[in-house]
Amino acid sequence: MLQKADFFxxxxxxxxxxxxxxxxxxxxxxxxxxxxxxxxxxxxxYVGGFIFRSARIGAFxxxxxxxxxxxxxxxxxxxxxxxxxxAAMEPPSGSxxxx
Numbered sequence: 001m002l003q004k005a006d007f008f009x010x011x012x013x014x015x016x017x018x019x020x021x022x023x024x025x026x027x028x029x030x031x032x033x034x035x036x037x038x039x040x041x042x043x044x045x046y047v048g049g050f051i052f053r054s055a056r057i058g059a060f061x062x063x064x065x066x067x068x069x070x071x072x073x074x075x076x077x078x079x080x081x082x083x084x085x086x087a088a089m090e091p092p093s094g095s096x097x098x099x
Contacts, residue, residue, distance in 0.1 A: 003038050013062035016071050017083050018046055025059040031078035037071050039063050
């Protein structure tokens with residue numbers, strides 16, 4: 001269920017998804033609520049676009065770390081690909097030169 005930030009207190013939450021469109025955010029809310037999970041949504045900026053990169057606003061979804069596996073399973077069942085911080089840090093394949 002969607003919660004306010006103060007519901008989680010000082011807990012560190014895990015980012016599980018960045019919705020770029022309202023319809024996408026509403027569908028993910030339905031998936032997480034149906035799964036019985038508490039989650040937080042905050043709007044923030046992200047950089048998007050391939051040729052013309054620009055700052056855009058998205059809906060950032062967060063859950064408690066303990067709920068992460070269940071949230072990711074629910075998301076995958078609903079057709080969403082969960083955000084993985086390690087994947088965001090990796091360079092695109094083929095971008096490194098071999099010596």
